[in-house]
Amino acid sequence: MASSFGERLRVSVFGESHGTGIGAVIDGLPAGFPIDTDRLMRFMERRQGGRNALSTSRKEPDVPRFISGVTDGKTNGFPLCLEIANTNTRSGDYSNLADCPRPSHADYTAGVKWNGKADMRGGGHFSGRLTAPLCAAGGIAKQILSSRGIEIGAHLRSVGSVQDDPFPLFPDAALFAEIAEKAFPVISDVQGEAMQNEILAAKEALDSVGGTVECAVTGLPAGLGDPMFDGVENRLARVLFGIPAVKGVEFGDGFALSEMRGSQANDPFCIDGSGRILTKTNHSGGILGGITTGMPLRFRVGIKPTPSIAQPQETVSLSERKNTVLEIKGRHDPCIVQRAVPVIEAAAALVILDLLTADAQLAEKENHDGFTGYSDRA
Amino acid sequence: MASSFGERLRVSVFGESHGTGIGAVIDGLPAGFPIDTDRLMRFMERRQGGRNALSTSRKEPDVPRFISGVTDGKTNGFPLCLEIANTNTRSGDYSNLADCPRPSHADYTAGVKWNGKADMRGGGHFSGRLTAPLCAAGGIAKQILSSRGIEIGAHLRSVGSVQDDPFPLFPDAALFAEIAEKAFPVISDVQGEAMQNEILAAKEALDSVGGTVECAVTGLPAGLGDPMFDGVENRLARVLFGIPAVKGVEFGDGFALSEMRGSQANDPFCIDGSGRILTKTNHSGGILGGITTGMPLRFRVGIKPTPSIAQPQETVSLSERKNTVLEIKGRHDPCIVQRAVPVIEAAAALVILDLLTADAQLAEKENHDGFTGYSDRA
Amino acid sequence: MASSFGERLRVSVFGESHGTGIGAVIDGLPAGFPIDTDRLMRFMERRQGGRNALSTSRKEPDVPRFISGVTDGKTNGFPLCLEIANTNTRSGDYSNLADCPRPSHADYTAGVKWNGKADMRGGGHFSGRLTAPLCAAGGIAKQILSSRGIEIGAHLRSVGSVQDDPFPLFPDAALFAEIAEKAFPVISDVQGEAMQNEILAAKEALDSVGGTVECAVTGLPAGLGDPMFDGVENRLARVLFGIPAVKGVEFGDGFALSEMRGSQANDPFCIDGSGRILTKTNHSGGILGGITTGMPLRFRVGIKPTPSIAQPQETVSLSERKNTVLEIKGRHDPCIVQRAVPVIEAAAALVILDLLTADAQLAEKENHDGFTGYSDRA
Amino acid sequence: MASSFGERLRVSVFGESHGTGIGAVIDGLPAGFPIDTDRLMRFMERRQGGRNALSTSRKEPDVPRFISGVTDGKTNGFPLCLEIANTNTRSGDYSNLADCPRPSHADYTAGVKWNGKADMRGGGHFSGRLTAPLCAAGGIAKQILSSRGIEIGAHLRSVGSVQDDPFPLFPDAALFAEIAEKAFPVISDVQGEAMQNEILAAKEALDSVGGTVECAVTGLPAGLGDPMFDGVENRLARVLFGIPAVKGVEFGDGFALSEMRGSQANDPFCIDGSGRILTKTNHSGGILGGITTGMPLRFRVGIKPTPSIAQPQETVSLSERKNTVLEIKGRHDPCIVQRAVPVIEAAAALVILDLLTADAQLAEKENHDGFTGYSDRA
Numbered sequence A, B, C, D: 001m002a003s004s005f006g007e008r009l010r011v012s013v014f015g016e017s018h019g020t021g022i023g024a025v026i027d028g029l030p031a032g033f034p035i036d037t038d039r040l041m042r043f044m045e046r047r048q049g050g051r052n053a054l055s056t057s058r059k060e061p062d063v064p065r066f067i068s069g070v071t072d073g074k075t076n077g078f079p080l081c082l083e084i085a086n087t088n089t090r091s092g093d094y095s096n097l098a099d100c101p102r103p104s105h106a107d108y109t110a111g112v113k114w115n116g117k118a119d120m121r122g123g124g125h126f127s128g129r130l131t132a133p134l135c136a137a138g139g140i141a142k143q144i145l146s147s148r149g150i151e152i153g154a155h156l157r158s159v160g161s162v163q164d165d166p167f168p169l170f171p172d173a174a175l176f177a178e179i180a181e182k183a184f185p186v187i188s189d190v191q192g193e194a195m196q197n198e199i200l201a202a203k204e205a206l207d208s209v210g211g212t213v214e215c216a217v218t219g220l221p222a223g224l225g226d227p228m229f230d231g232v233e234n235r236l237a238r239v240l241f242g243i244p245a246v247k248g249v250e251f252g253d254g255f256a257l258s259e260m261r262g263s264q265a266n267d268p269f270c271i272d273g274s275g276r277i278l279t280k281t282n283h284s285g286g287i288l289g290g291i292t293t294g295m296p297l298r299f300r301v302g303i304k305p306t307p308s309i310a311q312p313q314e315t316v317s318l319s320e321r322k323n324t325v326l327e328i329k330g331r332h333d334p335c336i337v338q339r340a341v342p343v344i345e346a347a348a349a350l351v352i353l354d355l356l357t358a359d360a361q362l363a364e365k366e367n368h369d370g371f372t373g374y375s376d377r378a
Helices: A037-045 A091-097 A107-113 A121-126 A128-147 A173-181 A189-204 A232-240 A254-259 A337-358 A360-368 B037-045 B107-113 B121-126 B128-147 B173-181 B189-204 B232-240 B254-259 B337-358 B360-368 C037-045 C107-113 C121-126 C128-147 C173-181 C189-204 C232-240 C254-259 C337-358 C360-368 D037-045 D091-098 D107-113 D121-126 D128-147 D173-181 D189-204 D232-240 D254-259 D337-358 D360-368
Strands: A010-015 A021-027 A065-068 A080-085 A151-159 A211-218 A246-251 A269-271 A277-279 A297-303 A313-317 A322-326 B010-015 B021-027 B065-068 B080-085 B151-159 B211-218 B246-251 B269-271 B277-279 B297-303 B313-317 B322-326 C010-015 C021-027 C065-068 C080-085 C151-159 C211-218 C246-251 C269-271 C277-279 C297-303 C313-317 C322-326 D010-015 D021-027 D065-068 D080-085 D151-159 D211-218 D246-251 D269-271 D277-279 D297-303 D313-317 D322-326
Touching: A010 A128, A010 D010, A010 D021, A010 D065, A010 D080, A021 A128, A021 D010, A021 D065, A037 A128, A037 A337, A065 D010, A065 D021, A080 A128, A080 D010, A080 D080, A107 A121, A121 A128, A128 A151, A128 A337, A151 A173, A151 A189, A151 A337, A211 A337, A211 B254, A232 A246, A232 A297, A232 A337, A232 B232, A232 B246, A246 A254, A246 B254, A254 B211, A254 B246, A254 B297, A269 B322, A297 A337, A297 B254, A322 B269, A337 C360, A360 C337, A360 C360, B010 B128, B010 C010, B010 C021, B010 C065, B010 C080, B021 B128, B021 C010, B021 C065, B037 B128, B037 B337, B065 C010, B065 C021, B080 B128, B080 C010, B080 C080, B107 B121, B121 B128, B128 B151, B128 B337, B151 B173, B151 B189, B151 B337, B211 B337, B232 B246, B232 B297, B232 B337, B246 B254, B297 B337, B337 D360, B360 D337, B360 D360, C010 C128, C021 C128, C037 C128, C037 C337, C080 C128, C107 C121, C121 C128, C128 C151, C128 C337, C151 C173, C151 C189, C151 C337, C211 C337, C211 D254, C232 C246, C232 C297, C232 C337, C232 D232, C246 C254, C246 D232, C246 D254, C254 D211, C254 D246, C254 D297, C269 D322, C297 C337, C297 D254, C322 D269, D010 D128, D021 D128, D037 D128, D037 D337, D080 D128, D107 D121, D121 D128, D128 D151, D128 D337, D151 D173, D151 D189, D151 D337, D211 D337, D232 D246, D232 D297, D232 D337, D246 D254, D297 D337
Parallel strands: A269 B313, A313 B269, C269 D313, C313 D269
Antiparallel strands: A010 A021, A021 A080, A065 A080, A151 A211, A211 A297, A246 A297, A246 B246, A269 A277, A313 A322, B010 B021, B021 B080, B065 B080, B151 B211, B211 B297, B246 B297, B269 B277, B313 B322, C010 C021, C021 C080, C065 C080, C151 C211, C211 C297, C246 C297, C246 D246, C269 C277, C313 C322, D010 D021, D021 D080, D065 D080, D151 D211, D211 D297, D246 D297, D269 D277, D313 D322
């Protein structure tokens, strides 16, 4: 529980911001898959800070070392453990936070939960740094999915009030690749420019700013997901809320659906030129009843502004039990949303690969007869 | 998996819309708790249709029969199984849906997943009717929580574009009770009137409309919830997306946080007159790092319009593999959001009671020494 | 947890000996399977008491009523809930047991665990009666497995010191059927006679007697089971110890292996006439490293004597906190081992079907290419 | 799943015999516990080979490196990852095993399961070497339990046909410590001598020999464990069968109970001089209905002879699909039972600490009122 998830592809994340290392164990990967480590490093670099004025100055190479599960560059069927060393920690910066919890950080709640005994330097196990092993695990899952025709992409949908264009009805691998190569992962570079200005403005004001990420998955078979509490939405939401600063998750048009009429929100079924069943629109985000339709899976994640800001903030001293004012030092991002983009792709990849691994009935069906009478791929 | 959830308080939901009965098994309830069945029935009636022009004309008493787990009106420590009979089913209405899937329903995805062999009459196991046993289970959990000083309330936060007032910073049991007694569960009756007009307008247009529900939980100890993937947010989101038509979940200010600066979004800590630690604002919804702060837990759920509408809709015939037009008959709500209100309370109650049941370290702490140095109750 | 098990085929058992009813929910069955209810009743009758001098005089028809999951006699893809009514309870017999716990029953431990608030009349949720719904669930699983060429059989391997013949190296469906039809399920009727005499002798001495059950599963594919803690042995053992009075579980030659040399215990591989890979012996019981070899799965379960005996026994009065003597009234079996035989088959069926349902990689392999280079069926 | 277990104290084991390293992640440890690393090393040395003629000549220091979860020598509340480097591997020895599976090893079944793509050199993830991280994790759990008055000990109960004395009715920490300090962990050194002769005789015959281990846990509260499928027996059995070569598990007198009458097997309750409730005998091994009685928990594990023996053995060539003869090279123990002793203690410690961590109701009871009216500690 807690720092692990998955049914048959089980991921356990470990580590603290200022400990020896961070990492993950992934149990349930298929055997014999060749991991493209260059591609994995490029994926992981997308979440890395320190590249420009928009991010923290903390730089760490974040190269995963495979302790187990990989033989001669291929998965070997057994739990894959990867470690990423912590090499660039400056603990002194966090010395008084144990007594004066930072507003809207986990300092206070972790303090209560573990009676002050948790190692919360740099946010401890709650640090955004823990998304690095999640990315490494998810990057491997993405490669496996890609080899099966399933592609995952995400972009900054908004920063503050600046919006990027949404994904088209049928995003494709080329679009995903184009976005992934950008230093600032948006569809419209004009809007991306405006977003970066928003971030720099926040930074100059010793402040931070939030945003949203839109993610899509293409090439999914229809019929993936379980009823009620184990649908694609349930599983994804559980994992996405495990990414620091995520405060909202919606599928398809999400909250906007609550303002629509049924006649607008419903997605009519139709048959395309090659006889496949599609929906004309995709307000549902490719999921009905928790189960995939075969249309692109599409969801959006809302991320709060980095709680660490350089302005003085009101808090309390736990030891003196009185109100006080805190000034946070250390290196912090004025916006973390752009760094969350690959993390969200990684989470999606792990959830989807788990579902494909766990569903023997689906596997039988795919092999035996395909989805005759139904669309299988959008 | 699938139709069950919970760590030590485990809930399994069973039944189909047109089968013999529906129900739930709840394993892990404390022993010796006297169930107030009148109170439970009043709670369940809040989700029931057929009371006015806003709801479906299908009326069923929905009285849960306890098969096990209850002796002399008290929980007896063992799994509680409750059954609700299906007495008012008109299967004929659904005869052609197996071939022509209703847009934005689970007909199609369930058809693919189970190769057409699932009993999807009336939506089958995906029917909104399955929220009745969830309400029964959650109604019992609510009573247990209430006996421990934890109260749960919810209201219609919006219907279409009409908004209700939000919960105040500190909602209390009196407010929850006041809302629960209303036929239309809102804070502002003026806004409630406007919402009902919105629903009636949709109905007249042979259409439906969506909305949102805001829910709050008070009296929670600080320190409840586990890191990463088992925080309060993760667990709640997983269950909430199991309620039919839910397409978005957000905590605290949720997606609105993504448009804020950190200086606006952060909740400053402070000490109140009686020495307790609070936050001055509650943009975080009472959760930081997945763990409760002791402030009220607050979240919002986005619900799509009822997909069953009386207007002709485009769909496909699976057998003839061609486009066609569908007219849905049967009894359907022009808006289901008001009926979802107690269901969301029920889900919250079950998740919170599970967390309290599972966390032995928290239990020890509460008993041994309280949260010295910290606020325990808001 | 607690009263449920399974990964993708999830079984939850509910009920108490003296409550309204007992039953089970089975989530994850394949859709469209026609349940042969006559066959199911015949299977369930095998565990039923009251047929002869060897069993308790409590007679109940134990006909499962399907509340959900079955449409027109076929599984419908959704959780199957079945209820068996409790019709023949005489609670008066158990009145003083709450104060004076019966030796080697769960009265005392349940009393401590639930502070005396559990309904322990007739053993409550710990009663052997709760094996009826397990049999019903497992009986359905057996039928599904049988349709896939997997057969399960069991027999009384010993009662007291009297031994039945062991299963041969390759037991088959005919042998299983022959045993199942016997009123006293043994291979050698001569030994069965001696066992029955042993039971009657115990009964006359106001005593009870224990025994062992041997179970075998044939037709399993090789490669089923997961490493370490989720192998076939691990999963089976967890469920088998959930059957009342089970105190030992061993696979293949089990404890006898501990007295052997490796050269005796090892099973040499060989290729049979049709090119399949077998082992010449099966000391390992068809499992190596937790994973099936394709040889028959074989295990043995040790069952203690019924703790309820008519002789006076020493115990304590909890209220008076002093030593006392207890005379147990009520109806009890001098031996329950023969009734446990179908229960053990049922447990095996559910565990095996779960494994087959959960293993998508196995499913893909079976369909794509079979086990070329390996034996697939023994 | 697979290589992990536990409800709230979750253990994941990773690594292969010939990979970079092996290790474990333990999620759910209490925060602030000081790990005595000297004591931990002494515990781990008990399972280590290479010390005398009875064990393999492979020597590795097996010092766990803490990657996370430990700060300043204390647990910090977050998942503890420990790695043990693989430094002494000679892969050449295993070169032809991929084609010619060793009898009664997992080579064949793993080959089938992963289509020959698993890294099975040295047994891969199935190697006895993987018990090292289990010991490290369990050694930490043992220290935590010991600080709460719960002690765990085990000894070689038999090797081949040579039996050690059984544990007395009330084993204590002094006895456990005395056994743990012996190079050959038995109660009777005379019998230990005979066992060692048995092992040496097997070695000289190029053979191996099996045995059994008896384990006891003292100081447990009564009332620990959940009904049916999550009792102490169920949980322990699931983990114990994860230890390589374990083929049988029994609790209390186990299989011997099946040969007893109820009047012999039942444990009479009584009140001792200080008013505590005990049982006069402990045939049940301290567990009734899956729940602890407060008497010592006692169980026995049957272990098969090491399957790797130096004698030529019959097997098949998978590539040539014909019968052949195999001679196993490499370093192997003529008996592994003595090395399994601390591994079984470790498994018990992890299962017990998990149960104590997961049971909030028990925790509340212990703190609020103790077990008035019941014995709490033996």
